[in-house]
Amino acid sequence: MERIPALIDKKNKRNDKMIKTESKEVKKKKGFGTKEYAESNVNAYFGCSNNCGYCYAKKMAIRFGRKTEDNWREMVLNKKAVIKNYKKRKGRIMFPSSHDITPESLEYCVIVLRKLLKAGNEVLIVTKPNLWCIHELLNRLEEFKSQILFRFTITSISDHKLRFWEPNAPNYEERVFSLKLAKYKGFKTSMSIEPYLDADPIKLIKALNLYCTGTMWLGKMNYIKTKGILPNEKKFYDFQRKISSWYSIQKIISNLEKLPNEIKSKIKIKDSITRLYAKKGVVLKF
């Protein structure tokens, strides 16, 4: 039996207030970001040890004073989220949306997930999958299999790029193995390639299509910083800007359209790209 801290400290209350303000801001943007994936989100931690270079949750946490550049990677337990008794909610719940499930955070993540699932919720588990964590989740949530959809974030086939943009997240091979294991164990699987880090993300789609029982989501990097870039980082930022350009996106979409229906039918394009087309009066068919 896990020990659940009995008290909710002042810091957690302060974080709650700031998250409410932040949520209002996000809600203004209809269908934005995670709202494309699920009706609501639940998180068990503040901060994320993966420390991805493009993280929107990090950007917002720093902006609203909940975290700093230096302490974002320290994952602080949201005791309130762990103690809470969850009810059945309308629509699918995404867990987590502003941290990841890591070996250090797994125990409390399982507690929250089991509460959500026991209440009868449909849960979308989104993660840059750590193989040990996935193995544990598959075993410990087996009884709720029909309520769970996994969405594994696999943004590149290149470990060189993954190490730069997602420095503490698992490598490509580990993520692919996790995806295969979840599929093999009979769970519903899907993939997020957002933000794509390769010039041609279709290679990734073709390589992993067989292991996704559901959708494969493609999105571009939304926030590519222009200031504070070190000389050794410049080539990564330049490359990312190039592959996120309107010209590159059009090329990718045009190549996606040529894929066989069996693959094409699983592809979903994120709002980061559909909004660009909408501005030009084009509705994408994906």
Ligand code: SF4
């Ligand atoms: S895994 Fe997600 S929440 Fe964690 S740092 Fe990366 S983008 Fe942010």
